[in-house]
Amino acid sequence: MNVKIVHDPEDAIGIAVIIDVFRAFSVEAYIMQKDNIKLITVGKLSLAYKYKEKHPDTILIGERRGIKISDFDFRKFTFSNRKY
Secondary structure, eight states, rough: OOOOSSSSSOOSSSSOOOOHHHHHHHHHHHHHSSSSSSOOOOOSSHHHHHHHOTTOOOBBOOOEETTEEETSSSSSGGGGGGGO
């Protein structure tokens, strides 16, 4: 199999797979515009859980395969997040 990564969809030939990162980044932009809210990104769930243990008022947002992660407060951005 020959895989080529392109950044401009006009350069795609044959079957193209588009990865949705726009929704994730819209969460960050929304959070960063708020006063008194700190955005912390982590690569491992264990780090998120550990941080929430030390800081119980933390809001955890994330999903895996479109499903909210267990014990997280929200999946990726939805209108229900807007109250924060």
